[in-house]
Amino acid sequence: MSQLFIAVLNMTLTASYVALAVIVVRLLLLKAPKIFSYALWSVVLFRLVIPISFESPLSLLPNRTQGIPQDIIHSQAPAINTGMGIVDRAVNHSIQISLPPANPTSSVNPMGVALELGAVIWILGITGLLGYAIYSYFRLKGQLSTATLIKDNIYETDRIQNPFVLGLIKPKIFIPVGLAESELNYILLHEQIHIKRKDYLIKPIAFLAVTLHWFNPLIWYCYYLMEKDMEMSCDESVMKQTKGDIRASYSNSLLSLSMKQSGFLNPLAFGESNVKSRIKNVLNYKKPRFWIIAVAVIVVVAVSIGLLANPEVRAENYTKSEQLFKYKTEYVGNASKVGQIINALDFPKEVVYDYFELGTENIPYSVTIHFKTDFLVESEELFKKNAIIMFTLIGNVDLINFNISEGSSKKLLQYTRDWANNEMGREVDQFAKEEAEFTQLLKQLDYFEDVNNSNLNIL
Amino acid sequence: MEELKLFDAEYKFLDIIWELEPINSTELTKVCMTKLDWKKSTTYTMIRKLSERGILKNENATVIALVKRKQVHKYESEALLAKAFDGSLPSFLATFLQDKRLSKKEAKEIQKMIEEATK
Numbered sequence: 185m186s187q188l189f190i191a192v193l194n195m196t197l198t199a200s201y202v203a204l205a206v207i208v209v210r211l212l213l214l215k216a217p218k219i220f221s222y223a224l225w226s227v228v229l230f231r232l233v234i235p236i237s238f239e240s241p242l243s244l245l246p247n248r249t250q251g252i253p254q255d256i257i258h259s260q261a262p263a264i265n266t267g268m269g270i271v272d273r274a275v276n277h278s279i280q281i282s283l284p285p286a287n288p289t290s291s292v293n294p295m296g297v298a299l300e301l302g303a304v305i306w307i308l309g310i311t312g313l314l315g316y317a318i319y320s321y322f323r324l325k326g327q328l329s330t331a332t333l334i335k336d337n338i339y340e341t342d343r344i345q346n347p348f349v350l351g352l353i354k355p356k357i358f359i360p361v362g363l364a365e366s367e368l369n370y371i372l373l374h375e376q377i378h379i380k381r382k383d384y385l386i387k388p389i390a391f392l393a394v395t396l397h398w399f400n401p402l403i404w405y406c407y408y409l410m411e412k413d414m415e416m417s418c419d420e421s422v423m424k425q426t427k428g429d430i431r432a433s434y435s436n437s438l439l440s441l442s443m444k445q446s447g448f449l450n451p452l453a454f455g456e457s458n459v460k461s462r463i464k465n466v467l468n469y470k471k472p473r474f475w476i477i478a479v480a481v482i483v484v485v486a487v488s489i490g491l492l493a494n495p496e497v498r499a500e501n502y503t504k505s506e507q508l509f510k511y512k513t514e515y516v517g518n519a520s521k522v523g524q525i526i527n528a529l530d531f532p533k534e535v536v537y538d539y540f541e542l543g544t545e546n547i548p549y550s551v552t553i554h555f556k557t558d559f560l561v562e563s564e565e566l567f568k569k570n571a572i573i574m575f576t577l578i579g580n581v582d583l584i585n586f587n588i589s590e591g592s593s594k595k596l597l598q599y600t601r602d603w604a605n606n607e608m609g610r611e612v613d614q615f616a617k618e619e620a621e622f623t624q625l626l627k628q629l630d631y632f633e634d635v636n637n638s639n640l641n642i643l
Numbered sequence: 644m645e646e647l648k649l650f651d652a653e654y655k656f657l658d659i660i661w662e663l664e665p666i667n668s669t670e671l672t673k674v675c676m677t678k679l680d681w682k683k684s685t686t687y688t689m690i691r692k693l694s695e696r697g698i699l700k701n702e703n704a705t706v707i708a709l710v711k712r713k714q715v716h717k718y719e720s721e722a723l724l725a726k727a728f729d730g731s732l733p734s735f736l737a738t739f740l741q742d743k744r745l746s747k748k749e750a751k752e753i754q755k756m757i758e759e760a761t762k
Binding site: 329330331332333339340341342343361431432435436439459460463464467468 | 650651652653655678679680681682685688689752753754756757760
């Protein structure tokens with residue numbers, strides 16, 4: 185359950201970034217037909233429910249390694265990396281001050297507990313929201329049982345105040361009794377366009393996506409904006425399909441129907457909202473000029489591709505170097521920094537990180553990292569490289585041990601600083617003087633190949 | 644006898660009964676299905692509710708109305724846009740002033756917007 189929750193948290197981060205971008209672009213599209221703004225929301229929807237995507241250099245998303253890593257539960261020094269410094273620092277700091285430090289010998293992992301708790305609350309929230317939605321849907325259906333047929337799929341009843349479409353399989357149009365003849369035409373046309381565009385399906389699907397992210401107010405705001413765009417683009421369609429200038433009478437119809445709303449949380453029925461914006465939009469309607477449409481299409485397509493694509497991994501190489509370098513320390517006793525370094529290192533897929541321990545009582549000072557695995561560890565290569573990196577970044581450590589439990593047997597890989605210096609042909613702590621030198625070290629080690637091969641990059 | 648107020652659905656239902664009474668209840672459900680697109684259960688519920696109120700009687704599966712057309716006044720819900728308004732804006736404003744959702748200021752604003760735009 186925690187894994188799912190973490191996946192959703194990562195999706196909410198990406199989707200939020202995408203949502204902000206869409207909101208900004210929407211402002212640029214004010215003069216264009218609302219259908220373009222409406223179309224952009226599909227990108228946000230994609231990011232809300234699909235955790236993966238293709239990579240492209242055209243991506244507009246910021247570089248990040250894993251956002252919230254799936255193995256954060258096992259980390260000695262849990263931290264997130266979203267690519268947004270402010271967010272990272274704030275979250276990581278609050279993790280540090282609120283959770284007790286992970287004790288390798290105790291069986292309770294504070295981060296794990298916190299996440300499990302979060303996952304439970306998350307599920308409860310979803311259940312609550314869905315329960316409410318289903319309840320109000322059936323209640324509405326009950327109130328509509330005495331609606332009477334006018335023709336085709338149009339029903340009237342005096343129990344409602346606004347016209348709407350209801351029904352997932354055979355959508356029906358419900359209108360309040362007593363609508364003036366003149367208005368009836370626009371209303372019906374408006375609702376029929378909704379049906380033709382399958383809006384009565386899109387809205388519940390969007391609602392489901394939003395419930396998954398119920399804790400994220402930005403996503404709710406997006407839902408509200410999406411509804412507005414949906415309605416306004418439908419109004420524009422009505423105007424387009426009707427001969428003559430109907431702006432005055434259509435606005436009058438809208439005004440006369442602008443009564444109490446059926447409730448923003450009743451998502452399965454088809455409410456009409458934001459009358460003032462809609463009337464303004466109707467009054468400002470002009471037959472859209474070709475060049476506006478052309479520009480809008482280009483903008484929407486370009487932005488969509490940019491936001492649907494994930495950033496390419498290649499650019500990660502330099503952030504890897506950054507990630508490691510910032511935790512360099514003179515003292516192996518600095519458990520926090522050592523933990524962060526280990527967290528940022530990449531180990532073979534086959535092993536599962538367990539915990540680390542420091543040997544600081546006697547020299548040689550050491551760091552021992554414990555792993556578990558079900559498979560035979562193929563090669564020592566990656567361990568060697570990691571050892572070299574650790575000798576570079578941790579000033580006074582002289583012995584690095586990797587203790588791997590393979591089933592019932594243990595395998596111990598040991599490396600000394602002398603060995604590392606030998607391998608590299610110089611004192612490795614020299615590489616820690618400047619970040620540029622450290623990046624060179626990583627390049628020399630061909631570390632990036634391993635990084636790219638062993639990471640499953642999920643954004 | 645006072646005038647009875649009925650909901651729109653109830654009125655339409657009685658309309659059918661007045662036309663066809665006395666009518667077998669099963670027959671009635673068939674007619675309601677055709678004319679109103681009501682499920683059988685809806686019609687039966689309606690029969691039950693109205694007989695409880697003494698508006699109709701259902702004996703031996705035969706339905707007759709206990710009230711006459713003259714005695715019934717069609718219920719006007721608050722949301723009903725009476726055709727008397729005839730699309731004139733000031734009348735709408737008057738209605739909305741009673742409705743807390745749309746403020747006086749807002750309605751005037753909107754009215755102005757419409758007048759400006761369609762000069």
